[in-house]
Amino acid sequence: MTQIWNIPGGIHPPENKQQSLRAPLGHIDLPAELVLPLNQHLGAPAEPVVAVGDNVKTGQVIAQPGGQFSAAVHASSSGRVIAIEDRPLPHPSGFAGPCIVIAPDGLDTWINLEPCPDYRAQEPVELVQKIRLAGIAGMGGAGFPTAIKLAPKANQPIDTLILNGTECEPYITADDRLMRDRPEQVIEGARLMAYLLGEPDRVVIGIEDNKPEAIAALRAAAEGSPIEIAGFPTKYPSGGEKQLITILTGREVPAGKIPADIGIVVQNVGTAVAAWRAVVRGEPLISRITTVVGEALDVQRNVEVRLGTPVAHVLAAHGFQAAKASRIVLGGPMMGYAIETGDVPVVKTTNCILAPSQQELPAPPPAQACIRCGMCSEACPASLLPQQLYWYARAQDHEKLEAYNLFDCIECGACAYVCPSSIPLVHYYRAAKGDIRQAQVDKEKADRSRERFAFRQERIARQEAEKEAKRAERAKAAAAAKAKMAEKKSNAGTASDPVATAIAKAKAQQASAQQSPVEQRAKLERQLSAAQGRLALAQEKLSQAETEEQAEKCRAAVKTAEIKLTDVQQKLANAKDAPKDDPVAAAIERAKAKLTMSPLEKLNATIATLSERLQKAEAKLAQAQTEQSAHVEALQLGVDKLRAKLNEAQEELASHSPTTADERAPDDAASAAIERAKAKAAARAAMSDTDKLREQVSSLEVRLDKARQKLADAEAEGSPHVDALRTAADKLANKLADTQSRLENA
Ligand code: SF4
Ligand code: SF4
Known part of the structure; x- marks a missing residue:
């Protein structure tokens, strides 16, 4: 006997389940068009792998998973692809979305299936991939890709597998029908999933006690196995994932966490059957059991519908009386949503098509002001404060909404059901969730844009800095080249330009004039030495002259040298403050003395000097x-x-x-030298x-x-x-x- 825990809140609306259970599971003809949305699941849309005009077979992949968090889409009957275009989607928004449209050929020709009866011979990971490619998604209503749930992370060891057969929503009996008609497949589905999850300690199928036939069928099918069939008191919404976990295990999934974080995986019983058929029979998900119910129909029952079948076609097959219907609802009266057109197709999550009469499900009365009665809080199975959430949703105070755990709301509608002011509370919550998700998406986009902008600015700044550095380098090199060229020109001009040379000479003279007396005296002494040398050289040349013409030229040179020597001697004599030990002064004195010497003395002095x-x-x-x-x-x-x-x-x-x-x-040294030179030249000539x-x-x-x-x-x-x-x-x-x-x- 399985222990059952109670959950907070909850309500007991009229069940209205018997209408659809009186008739056996039915089948309907194929429609003229099968409209298969690319996104029948949570996550990324599938990507078409067929083109318009392609002929397809039943079960053929027409769109592959668009990512890890996605599911494939298959042709639900053989035929030809006649369009890939936007069509109205089964969604509260009523928006259109991309769909592959197939015109069935009526032959329903299947692809070759790849059954795998002995799946335990394969690795779980291979089987999970097979389930993924078979397009299995949660059939309880959420549409969560099944393969994701069957592959928990390494840090999420699973000890409990729960199959959800609660089906607490009024009117809906699809799972009940399945459990009654195919209990063996449900049990096999549970065994398969247990294998894929590493054989958890506990496998339990939870069913409300308003389905005794289903409970009995499952218990018979599970006879001798460790699989528990747990019936528990009916209360809406016991079928919520977190609520069912509490009911069957007494454990609570913390806010912001998922069941796998506490070692539990929950799968819908219909999903388990679909996974088992995909693995063992090789059948992709191309149909599902849908409850077709409501007083606006002649026939109310569960029917196996090919995915993509327009709702209008299903209703027509059940004697739909449009004038009688108050509206058409996909899902139950608590969590379902009204659709505007019957063109929307049955998809993987369509568990019910409700066509109630005006009396059966009248339009809700106009909303009144909240009277703060607190009944919504008492009804909430998630222990939330619906009244506060309502106010914050109206104020669009996203921070407060998140602080009050808006995302723990399972949109069960229990609060709105009990609200005496008929406030459509769930609508506010859905809108608020959508706004917050959109704000998060916008924020992420803005953050990425800001990061891209900052990165771009940084890149531009870096490039500018590099350019500036290169420009500075080029300018520096150009300046150096220019300076070098100017220096060359300056040197060349000084060397070849007579004007520049004169200027340089004048500068040198000016510098000379600015010389100190000692420097001037030293310079004069050098000039004296040079003049003496020139005179001696001239005298020597004169002495070696072999012709009269040469002698005449040499005499002129001797005369010039004597004049220069005399001039230098005079300047040296006039130089100021000549130090007594100054060699220049001494030379001058010697020159003066030489002028007064006799020829013999001069000759001795010359010999000494030489x-x-x-x-x-x-x-x-x-x-x-x-x-x-x-x-x-x-x-x-x-x-x-x-x-x-x-x-x-x-x-x-x-x-x-x-x-x-x-x-x-x-006193004529030059004449004496000339005479001596003449004599010597004559002697040498001889x-x-x-x-x-x-x-x-x-x-x-x-x-x-x-x-x-x-x-x-x-x-x-x-x-x-x-x-x-x-x-x-x-x-x-x-x-x-x-x-x-x-x-x-x-
Ligand atoms: S049940 Fe309705 S009226 Fe009462 S507190 Fe909640 S929202 Fe207000
Ligand atoms: S719809 Fe949300 S707030 Fe209202 S009762 Fe259900 S879980 Fe609580």
Whole structure:
């Protein structure tokens, strides 16, 4: 004996079930058109897999599931697809929706079915998929895809399977008829579902005690099995899923949860039969038992109707008297809804077509103001506060509606049934639920749009930043290139432009004018040294002139050099504050003194100067040779010249006679030099090559002796010029040997 628990609220409206149970299950002819909506279930619509003009067979898939939360649609009879278009749907809104329209050929040619009598040889997951593809959806009225319920999550272990045979709504007897006529199929359906759910501890079929024939039939069919057939007192709405769970188990499904969360799965008995037929016989869902009832009909009964059959065709088959009917209702008087046209088809959830007379089910009286009687709260099986929900629904206060658990309302209509003000409370609740769902959809859309917008803004900002960085890089590179070009032009202009050169020179002069006295004196001293060098060079060239024309040119050069030297000496003399140890000042003094010297003194001074310069030049040459400088040759030439000049001066000194000197102007150094040069040039012109070589050998020997002497002195002093002097001495020795060789061969 199954323990039964009570539920809160509930009502006992007139049952009106016997009218349709007097006649056996009936069948009707196929209509001219079968209209099959793509969305006969909760979830995503199915997707057509046929086209207009296709010929289809009974049971053929014409639309496949549009997702996991969806169900397939099958041709409910063979024929030809004549349209895929919007047709009026069996829905409270009365809206049209996409449907596949088939013109039956009357042959009712089935597809080849794939029965599976030994389903336990297959994995539950394969069987669930078979149920899904057979298009099975909850046939109690909700239309929930059955395969979803039969595949609970891993964290939802199922301990109880309940088959719902309550059918508490007045007038409806489709499940009663099924349980009476096909109890074995119901029991087999329960066994199949238990297998698919992992054999839960308890399998119970719940039936109100107003269906004793059904209870008896099922108990007979379940004889010897652990399946419980639980009859319990009739009270509306005991057939609500959560209410039935409480009645049969004493457990309550928390708000916002589903039965699987507490280990329970509830399936309608008609759904269980459909699943069993799909698995064992391979039959897709193409028909259902529908109660056709009401005083506006000549025949009231349950009838097996092919899905897609227009309601008008069903009514016509039962002697519908339109003038007598107050309205046509799909479903029962409590939870059903009136339809505007008989063109809407019978679908998977159509458990009743009610065509009541005016007397039988009169139109509700006009609603009155709520008198706060509280009767609605007492009737509510979900322990809600219908009066508050009503007010909040009217105020469209969605937050309050959700806070008062509007979504726990099963729209049973018990509150409206008892309301003395005849307020259509359920209409308000349905509208409010629709508004909240739409608001949630709109919010999700807005959130997605906002996210997309924010992402787009971020992407644009990132792209702009990247562009800006590239622009900055290009500008920087362009500026660098421009500066480089300007620098090149500036350098080129300075080098080639005489004006720029003059400007640079003027700037240099200006800078020079701004030099300190010491700097100016140093500069003058350099100029003095240069002037002396030029004069000496000019004098040397004059001395080597071999023709009168050359001598004349050299004399002019000597004169110019003397003038320049005098000018520099004058400037140096006028320079301010020359330090006493200033070498420039000393040079000036030496130059002044030289001007007052006698020719012999001048000659000695020249020899001293030449010796000093030669020594320095040789040191530089030695250094350059050590460093393997590119100036070695030039320095060597300078050294040779100085050495030659020194030799000449020494020779002149040696041959100097007071008479000769006295015959010359005592203060005309240039004239004396000219005279000496003339004499030397004449002597050299008269010399043979052998004599010249001999003279060179003699000169080189003198120089070599001196070089070796200097080397010895440097080595004794530890001078840093030792190496350079040794190199120079070696070179002199080599040169002497070469000259001697040439002399010998001459
Ligand atoms: S039953 Fe009707 S009148 Fe009474 S409180 Fe509820 S809504 Fe108001
Ligand atoms: S329709 Fe909703 S509020 Fe009214 S009695 Fe039923 S469950 Fe309660």
